[in-house]
Amino acid sequence: MLKGNAIVGQSGGPTAAINATLAGVIKGAFDSEAIEVIYGAHNGVEGMLEGRISNLNEVLKSEMDFKLLASTPAAALGSCRRKLPKMGEDDAVYEKLFDFFKKNNIRYFFYIGGNDSMDTVAKVSAYAATHDYEIKVMGVPKTIDNDVVGTDHTPGYGSAAKYIATSMQEIIRDCAVYTVKAVTIVEIMGRDAGWLTVAAGLPRIINGVGPDYIYLPERDFDTEKFIEDVKAALEKHPNVVIAVSEGLRGADGKYVGESTQSGATDVFGHKYLSGTGKCLELLVKEKLGCKVRSIELNLLQRCASHCASKADIEESLMVGAAAVKNATAGVTGKMMCFTRTSDAPYTVEPTYADIDKIANQVREVPAEFINEAGNNVTDACLEYIKPFINGESEVFWENGLPKHFIIEYKG
Amino acid sequence: MLKGNAIVGQSGGPTAAINATLAGVIKGAFDSEAIEVIYGAHNGVEGMLEGRISNLNEVLKSEMDFKLLASTPAAALGSCRRKLPKMGEDDAVYEKLFDFFKKNNIRYFFYIGGNDSMDTVAKVSAYAATHDYEIKVMGVPKTIDNDVVGTDHTPGYGSAAKYIATSMQEIIRDCAVYTVKAVTIVEIMGRDAGWLTVAAGLPRIINGVGPDYIYLPERDFDTEKFIEDVKAALEKHPNVVIAVSEGLRGADGKYVGESTQSGATDVFGHKYLSGTGKCLELLVKEKLGCKVRSIELNLLQRCASHCASKADIEESLMVGAAAVKNATAGVTGKMMCFTRTSDAPYTVEPTYADIDKIANQVREVPAEFINEAGNNVTDACLEYIKPFINGESEVFWENGLPKHFIIEYKG
Numbered sequence: 025m026l027k028g029n030a031i032v033g034q035s036g037g038p039t040a041a042i043n044a045t046l047a048g049v050i051k052g053a054f055d056s057e058a059i060e061v062i063y064g065a066h067n068g069v070e071g072m073l074e075g076r077i078s079n080l081n082e083v084l085k086s087e088m089d090f091k092l093l094a095s096t097p098a099a100a101l102g103s104c105r106r107k108l109p110k111m112g113e114d115d116a117v118y119e120k121l122f123d124f125f126k127k128n129n130i131r132y133f134f135y136i137g138g139n140d141s142m143d144t145v146a147k148v149s150a151y152a153a154t155h156d157y158e159i160k161v162m163g164v165p166k167t168i169d170n171d172v173v174g175t176d177h178t179p180g181y182g183s184a185a186k187y188i189a190t191s192m193q194e195i196i197r198d199c200a201v202y203t204v205k206a207v208t209i210v211e212i213m214g215r216d217a218g219w220l221t222v223a224a225g226l227p228r229i230i231n232g233v234g235p236d237y238i239y240l241p242e243r244d245f246d247t248e249k250f251i252e253d254v255k256a257a258l259e260k261h262p263n264v265v266i267a268v269s270e271g272l273r274g275a276d277g278k279y280v281g282e283s284t285q286s287g288a289t290d291v292f293g294h295k296y297l298s299g300t301g302k303c304l305e306l307l308v309k310e311k312l313g314c315k316v317r318s319i320e321l322n323l324l325q326r327c328a329s330h331c332a333s334k335a336d337i338e339e340s341l342m343v344g345a346a347a348v349k350n351a352t353a354g355v356t357g358k359m360m361c362f363t364r365t366s367d368a369p370y371t372v373e374p375t376y377a378d379i380d381k382i383a384n385q386v387r388e389v390p391a392e393f394i395n396e397a398g399n400n401v402t403d404a405c406l407e408y409i410k411p412f413i414n415g416e417s418e419v420f421w422e423n424g425l426p427k428h429f430i431i432e433y434k435g
Numbered sequence: 436m437l438k439g440n441a442i443v444g445q446s447g448g449p450t451a452a453i454n455a456t457l458a459g460v461i462k463g464a465f466d467s468e469a470i471e472v473i474y475g476a477h478n479g480v481e482g483m484l485e486g487r488i489s490n491l492n493e494v495l496k497s498e499m500d501f502k503l504l505a506s507t508p509a510a511a512l513g514s515c516r517r518k519l520p521k522m523g524e525d526d527a528v529y530e531k532l533f534d535f536f537k538k539n540n541i542r543y544f545f546y547i548g549g550n551d552s553m554d555t556v557a558k559v560s561a562y563a564a565t566h567d568y569e570i571k572v573m574g575v576p577k578t579i580d581n582d583v584v585g586t587d588h589t590p591g592y593g594s595a596a597k598y599i600a601t602s603m604q605e606i607i608r609d610c611a612v613y614t615v616k617a618v619t620i621v622e623i624m625g626r627d628a629g630w631l632t633v634a635a636g637l638p639r640i641i642n643g644v645g646p647d648y649i650y651l652p653e654r655d656f657d658t659e660k661f662i663e664d665v666k667a668a669l670e671k672h673p674n675v676v677i678a679v680s681e682g683l684r685g686a687d688g689k690y691v692g693e694s695t696q697s698g699a700t701d702v703f704g705h706k707y708l709s710g711t712g713k714c715l716e717l718l719v720k721e722k723l724g725c726k727v728r729s730i731e732l733n734l735l736q737r738c739a740s741h742c743a744s745k746a747d748i749e750e751s752l753m754v755g756a757a758a759v760k761n762a763t764a765g766v767t768g769k770m771m772c773f774t775r776t777s778d779a780p781y782t783v784e785p786t787y788a789d790i791d792k793i794a795n796q797v798r799e800v801p802a803e804f805i806n807e808a809g810n811n812v813t814d815a816c817l818e819y820i821k822p823f824i825n826g827e828s829e830v831f832w833e834n835g836l837p838k839h840f841i842i843e844y845k846g
Binding site: 034038067070096097098099102103104105186189190191193194195197198200201202203226227230231319320322323324326327328329330331333410413414415416421422423424425426427428 | 445449478481507508509510513514515516597600601602604605606608609611612613614619637638641642730731733734735737738739740741742744821824825826827832833834835836837838839
């Protein structure tokens with residue numbers, strides 16, 4: 025068994041569960057005989073290159089610290105968007121990185137992040153293999169988007185889905201109070217895949233209440249058909265609620281935002297790029313003349329830890345610890361995944377996969393999960409994602425607000 | 436003691452606590468010897484005029500029903516925006532209303548709502564006094580805006596404040612992960628008073644983390660000073676977060692939205708009215724050129740029952756029940772209020788006040804609660820509102836989502 029120190033970093037956009045994965049990795053390292061000290065790199069690989077690291081053995085001191093960390097949103101170690109150069113292009117970066125590893129006897133490198141982070145894992149692992157320095161490198165994916173191939177779902181998705189479903193249910197209740205015809209359009213994150221928008225449908229199978237329509241980027245968006253849909257819904261009841269992905273595109277491949285706002289300029293004369301929801305709001309106002317508003321769920325989708333899914337947080341902890349177990353057993357250059365082992369009862373196991381089979385691909389919502397009209401999702405789709413929002417993760421409220429656990433770089 | 440039936444209705448915009456007040460009124464009626472049946476009017480006074488009512492004695496059957504109702508957002512009985520005519524102008528409406536009262540032996544009328552609802556309470560009470568029909572009419576205010584005079588605060592404000600403070604803390608965590616300079620502007624509801632925006636400051640006194648600036652409509656907004664403020668904050672740290680009221684106005688009395696977007700048109704050539712946050716985002720982009728985004732907290736501020744304040748929900752229940760107690764003791768034509776009886780420990784008592792002393796006034800954030808520079812709030816201000824977000828109201832999660840209690844009109 026390779027013995028030495030470990031380093032863990034976070035990269036890419038925050039989620040409500042990325043710190044749970046971090047807590048899982050740290051716990052795994054504490055429990056491992058192979059790892060003496062686990063360091064945290066501030067702002068991902070940047071922190072390793074600039075020497076901004078913290079000794080996490082001195083930071084996490086109690087079971088409560090782990091619990092608080094797991095319930096803290098965003099990236100407690102900070103993040104970065106740095107992509108490493110191709111090997112052979114600028115080896116100075118790798119040399120600097122490996123000097124850092126050697127100096128600190130780093131033998132395990134855990135990277136929690138998105139596509140760029142998995143790319144880093146693959147490159148660092150490949151560099152190590154050809155440069156006579158033994159280090160095990162493991163990636164743990166995180167993305168609210170759930171668009172990674174090779175895994176049943178991604179850590180972070182369940183909490184985002186729970187926030188979206190909970191908020192959508194509350195918005196529908198709010199919209200239902202008046203008798204005047206009104207359309208409410210809720211814009212949900214997701215540029216290339218509609219998984220987050222799908223979650224807006226969950227209240228339907230759970231509580232019998234849901235948005236009238238759900239439009240995903242997996243289907244070409246037809247504005248005329250959309251207006252017909254809205255009209256039909258307004259015939260049935262006055263309060264129409266619609267969920268749309270930010271990434272909706274027409275058959276011409278252009279984003280709804282681009283194609284419907286060619287004339288819009290801001291006060292400074294710049295082309296005004298408003299979101300998909302706002303554009304559709306203007307369209308409904310113009311075509312149907314009824315009361316209409318749009319709502320962007322925005323950042324809260326990825327950072328609302330106060331409404332995190334217990335299933336998601338527990339799985340994120342588990343996959344973090346499993347990354348350490350696999351690395352110390354000799355696995356390197358892989359990405360951790362979830363394999364669903366049973367639907368009823370729902371069970372998953374942490375597994376791992378080759379990064380090159382996963383990178384630069386997008387796992388879309390499959391065609392059979394979308395209804396024929398392309399304006400909603402099927403019950404089977406919702407049943408598939410339902411286990412991800414199961415249970416409420418513990419939140420440590422004090423004086424009316426959640427307590428968070430922050431890992432500051434102390435220099 | 437006047438004996439007979441009662442009716443309760445809800446009016447104006449929803450809150451996370453308006454159903455708790457409803458539950459309090461119903462419970463008060465169930466417990467009262469004076470009230471035989473309590474009816475619910477669907478869509479407020481409209482339901483009374485159109486005969487759309489439900490017998491609530493048959494709807495709320497268990498302690499659990501009351502708990503679920505109190506944790507349901509928006510108005511379970513539906514709402515309306517109807518204002519009654521002045522007495523003498525169109526008495527047909529009053530005649531219709533009183534025919535309905537007589538036919539159903541309605542002797543108690545409880546109206547939960549905003550300014551228009553209190554106006555209805557005053558008018559119905561005055562009409563009764565001159566038309567030989569004894570009925571006790573009581574108003575219970577609800578508004579997330581907290582801008583009602585005569586009361587320490589309003590039911591519904593505490594839950595909105597808790598949601599805003601919780602979300603603001605999460606947004607700040609999210610924004611802190613990168614090292615690149617970026618400005619995040621969070622637009623919070625409040626056209627005439629800044630109470631909701633004030634709540635964004637709560638994480639500062641509770642967890643030592645808060646937005647860099649808080650701008651309220653109580654102070655004239657100066658865009659040049661604002662840009663200077665943002666510049667100064669960016670000198671100190673890369674992640675600047677700012678809370679702004681939607682109702683910010685310049686010294687000329689124009690909303691920030693109006694004055695900075697004269698040139699903006701939408702794709703249909705209409706004047707494009709974007710929000711205050713979006714306008715300030717464009718301004719920062721133009722003047723400072725750094726990464727900037729704006730976030731509108733939007734409807735969730737008033738309907739996020741999953742994050743309701745226990746103090747708010749309990750006080751809302753209490754004030755509903757107290758309205759019934761006062762009415763059956765003979766009080767009529769009044770609005771229920773809270774009187775703060777102690778700061779430490781925080782205690783309030785339900786009281787009531789004359790509506791004519793309250794109507795058409797706005798309780799602003801007092802000058803001494805705003806810092807000298809006009810770009811933040813004082814600790815005293817935050818200490819004052821802190822008790823309102825205390826505790827977490829019970830949410831009845833099932834299969835991953837909150838259960839709600841809906842009162843449907845069955846015809």
